[in-house]
Amino acid sequence: MSTTVLDTYIARIEEACGEEKDYIIFFRHDKKEEAIAKILEKAIVQKAVAKIIFDLTYKETQIHLYATGKAIFKKVKDKNQLNQILTELFS
């Protein structure tokens, strides 16, 4: 099985339960700094709070990025759209 760019950076994706369709992304522990740096390169920082959380936008998607190596992608239509966004961010 070939390794994709997503396999390189992502350990796990959870669909958050709640009224809105959010996805929680867990980055691979040994790649989390690199993953965060890559996202920060392409997404626009709206707000940063005490280096813990970055409120970002990438195209139409709102992203909350955490220094602990986790992120919430807000109101994403489905997993296909999520994969497309993540692939663009990590490529």
Added chain:
Amino acid sequence: MFDPYKIREDFPILKRKINNHPLIYFDNAATSQKPKQVIEAIKEYYEQHNANVHRAVHTLSLEATELYEEAHEETAKFIGAESIEEIIFTRGTTEAINTVAYSWGLRNLKKGDEVLVTLMEHHSNIVPWEILSKIKGFKVRYIDINEDGTLNRQALEKAITPKAKMVCITHVSNVTGVINDVRYAAKLAHENNALILVDGAQSVPHLPINVKELGCDFLAFSGHKMLGPTGIGILYGRREILEEMEPFHGGGEMIREVSYNPKTKSCKVTWNDLPWKFEAGTPNICGGVGLMAAIKYLKNLGMENVQTHECALTEYAIKRLQECRKVKVYGPKDVKIKCGIVPFNIEDFDSHDLALILDTYGIMIRSGFHCAQPLHQKLGIKSSARASFYIYNTQEEIDRLVEVLKEIEQSL
């Protein structure tokens, strides 16, 4: 004397640091941590006694069988059941409820009947009945709740008609911590010839429980929420009802005889005695051993003391959380009618964000619907953050939670 600081010494995981902060574990409604006594019991079982139970003659099997049956006995005593015949081990609360749905419901429910389910139930006490209703044609009727998350007694009284055959009610809500008056619900159910199934997943680990005093016909709960291992749950059933019920799972262990008749070319199957007729296949023996150690630990603390400690923590948490300008605490605030669970949110803030920020500080809480979406819909909440307490939690940990929440508020 009940001393949470002394208790903490028994829990190796509480010494951990998460994200460079001391671990504060407030996700006990999802699962509890395990004391070294439980961990040691599991280790000892696998190192010294491991074998399959029942119907073997060798020494190890006898030891394993005795331990497994003793686990049933300890569980029976813990909840005031008459004997081990009323105690069926399952994989968890969910499987215990499914056992009632399929063993009892499949044969006793029909079109025109109603199963009453409260709107504050966990999905595991909703979904099995919804699935079965599509097969059998009965109606699942939902009992309304009040705006504060408590059960609407009038709605319950009105719903219990001769059509109602089963009342499904949680003892303690896994979202608000509301304690339902199960005794009253049981009385109403029995006056109308209905049975009552109580979801005890959030009550048995936290309150003194006696099934005879509650008057319930079935009580389902999980080992892992009460210091035991995952994969072991309990279904208490009144003996006379269990005797009438047919098994849900078929296989080894649960049969007395499977005799082949060459003339008819068919097998005649007879069931084993209670409780084994409901425990098909090799059971979770080690899970039972771990559960027994957990029960002994809790009994040693005294369940009244456990309840008092958690009530004090809940009261303290509600009081302190209300100091935060933007924090909203959901559900009733009176600890006389709730225990151990505090749902909340920061205004205009997503519960998952809140949980992720708290995780940064080593504080573990749960966020989302907590498998109780109808309750959230009824209360008009998108999702909630939930802090839930247990025997090893302290006021200092709540102080730290409030301190961090205030920091978050300031940064918004």
